Amino acid sequence: MTIRSSMQCRPRRVLASVMLLLLAACTREDVPGRANEPAKPATPAGGAPRASAVLDPEDGQWTRPAKSLSAIRYSQLAEITADNVKNLRPAWSFSTSVLRGHEEAPLVVNNTMYILTPFPNLLYALDLTKSGAPMKWMYNPKPQSEAQGVACCDVVNRGPVFANGMIVFTTLDNHVIAVDAATGTERWNTKVGEINVGETMTMAPLVVKNLVLVGNSGGEMGVRGWLKALDLGSGAVRWTAYSTGPDSDVLIGPRFKPFYPSHRGKDLGVSTWPGTQWKIGGGTVWGWISYDPALNLVFYGTANPGPWNPDQRPGDNKWTSTMFARDPDTGEAVWAYQMSPHDLHDYDGVNESLLLDVPWKGQTRKVLLHPDRNGYVYLMDRTTGEVLSAEPFVHITTTHGVDLKSGALQYEPSKAGHVGEVVRDICPASPGGKDWQPSSFSPRTGFVYLPHQNLCQDAEGLEANYIAGTPYVGMNVRMMAGPGGHRGELTAWDPAAARAAWKITEDLPVWSGTLATAGDVVFYGTMDGWFKAIDARTGTELWKYKTGSGIIGQPITYRGPDGKQYVAIMSGVGGWAGGIVAGNLDPRDSSAALGFAAAMKDLPSKTTKGGTLYVFALP
């Protein structure tokens, strides 16, 4: 029901069903949740050309959360395959001593594993050369405890990054810290934000050339978003690109050539806001950054405008919910595209951008694939910012698609809420069709594996009072499961055909990242604690293991010192989706956790708090 395009050709569906039956018989595995799903052939229809990506040579390490600069989260290790993954066994585990949401990815560099916990942001180094991976060192940045009070959606962190012999990471109280990877001694420590205006930091930095790129969180606190570049050697701030305000602050100059006319004009970051509202207008940068060395451009999205209540900020609210392409050397914007102008439903634009080469109308285009919170998978030419296609991957009631001529998102007027009005059945809900949880891409199948949710909501606008350092939201929200009654999905998206190839439904939102490997296995976790391996071609479940707590982390894989392939995942429920467990919220109030608790009332009976790393290997 969710795959619109699949409804047209029946013979293919029949064939696909037969194939699925055969597969199910072969593996003798139950395929829970897939009974009603129209299955699809393994590869894009009729041997059509499929998407590909430029791969770095495989070194068996995992040096940044997205593994590659193109953010495809694909490992060329192939020891674990679809055939033998059923034998996967836990190798060892490690307790982080923190019980909040573990959204982070562990790193593996030089036979050492690095784990960064949620607040208080402890950094562990584990020695993989020794049995049981004992601790080499631990670094405690001792962040300000008060920072927890301005972190909108749990006190998470999305991981550290390795560069130049250092582990670089952000802390909740706005420090960017570089620690010597060998010894754990601090190299530099730069404070870049202020909790008293509501700023926090949760994102994983990206190191490009000699620069550490970091952005702030706090779109629900009246924060003005920015991306900063810090010198990798010294930690000094090299440039700051704000998401709102005059062109000089946004670093829009002569090189700025947006594809669509609606994005051209002087100081749009000021003139599309009432008065000085842009100073507290959000557009924070807390998601993923990717980098194309050939074009020398970084790509990232900005978050929602604030407050959520749209009546208080008439106008397009540039440059919130916008995709930016910037020159990392100077920070200059080269192009921008606003996915959700005058966003109405907290559709941040911060989700990952996978840099792929996609056959498109007879030629191979250098694209950026961006599954947005607003429910569309954007396929954009990454040299110009042209939208090639924007197709829905979830049920959408708030908009009617994207006009590819003007680039404009077509809003449904009846879903625009105002102060004092309750609007029902807003789909997707505020966490979007898909939130921060990163997807992966396998060049072997040509599919992008999107972990996402299936949620709708009712909402009512309220007048929001801006008091610095307190929430600035102005919306009463109550979320619920979308059509079908399930709350999560994993979609295999075929970028070349711009449609879903197949979907797996999950009862709970899929709030973990996915990992694709050359063994044609895709890994992901569920919020009730199952770590799963599925067949990258068909989606058939091949293996699963129940961890101690719900999984919202990012799976990784690496080659150990013994030459074996390992898979690692953090288990520890929390985040916005798991706040009801991690924050002990009361489900009787449907507006708890900005309305997310209403959709997760049963989570406390399905999982409990935790904070453990699990590592798996073949026997």
Added chain:
Amino acid sequence: MRRVACLALVVAASVGGCRREERRFRESPPATTPSAVRISSLQPGTVADTTPASNPYEASAYAQSEGQRLFGWYNCAGCHANGGGGMGPALMDDEWIYGSAPDQIYSTIVQGRPNGMPSFAGKIPSPQIWQIVTYVRSLSGLTPMTGRSARAEHMNFYQGAQSMQGAQKPKHAFRPPASEFP
């Protein structure tokens, strides 16, 4: 005798009823900070009896509804939602990290707490803080909820529930202690 008792009862009831709706607009604010508020019940030596400072508005329906309005105005609801919590802990449950007595809640608002509760000292006048205390205590039924408007609860999921009071706690809402949370 019986008649007198009846009369006394009627008078007492009506006077009590009056107090419930009493609006004291020009009140000289109660002592700005209740002195020596204990957050721990554990005391060294012989336990001294400490009577908590009373909330001047404890039984006032007017103060409760004013507290509800201020709870929204000052963005308390931004973190604590309509009692269910979010960035901050839930207030409608029966777990109180820093104490549920009126003076303990007052101190928590004024002083702030290190795990994220901001300090509102000098930001909210004392009578208004007491009104907020009245409302906060009503969320979990520590004071009667009659003075509250149910307006903020119309989004509530439970069918047929006019307000939170009618809503049943879900069976599966098992929640471990929250001692380490802000």
Added chain:
Amino acid sequence: MLQGLHTQSVLDPVGPLAVSTARLWWFSLSVATVVYLLTVGALCWALARARRREQSTTEPPLDPVAAESRMTRGVGIAIGATVVILLVFLGYDLSVGRTLSPIPKAHPLTIELTGHQWWWEATYADTSVHDRFTTANEIHVPVGQPVLFLLSSNDVIHSLWVPNLAGKKDLIPGYTQSFWFRADSAGTYRGQCAEFCGHQHAKMAMFVIAEPLEEYQRWVLSQRDTAHTPLDSVAAHGREVFLTGTCAMCHAIGGTAAGSHAGPDLTHLASRRTIAAGSLPNTRGNLAGWIVDPQGIKPGAKMPPNLLRPNDLDALLTYLQSLK
């Protein structure tokens, strides 16, 4: 205190809506007066005739049949006249209603008016999003131009009534109503809430200041400005008091970190003629009294008493008075 303040009266109309309403009123009054005089006259005549008949011995007694038919004719004529008069009233009323209800297509000015307990918030929503600004309790409009109002409320039902300019229109929570008027001559017109809305309903007043276009445009330009950072040390201290204390929890001042909308926007407080929704002239003394003890002036108002040290209060007043 208020230059050119007109008497708050429907009988002193200055706009097309108020004029036609006033005309209807005068027409009704004249017709009702004539009818009243005729009725009373007829009654007197009947009484006088009856007495004359009683006293007279020459006049023959009334023929009951003829009297009955005369009475029937009289009552018939009276009923007919009443129906005709009521129909005329109805027709006139409908025609006045037709002139009032359609909103002129060309309205150069749109104001979003929000009712609060107990004050008015006005946002000038011009075509350019960026040039919007918000003020309270004092609405400036250009003379001779229709002004469109989008009315809503944040708490209870209020009603906008500026008798010299137009009739009443309710402000309803969660529902936007539109309304318009035009002021045809310059002056200051008092308006007030015309729907009981709680404790201080009576002190929920506002002023509409109609001024020539150039003057109005000057005012708009000054209102679009954000507040300047004060240069003198006393006002700078006052700004500090405002931003660090209780004030900034409810009030906004453009250009500062204060951005709360619980109370009126104070960016140009000193340019306004009254405070507390038309309750007091905007003088230093009144402002001080209002800040320290608002409940003495407007019991039940949402503004709490503020205990400030004398020098802090003095500095705060200096700062607030600098917000032109």
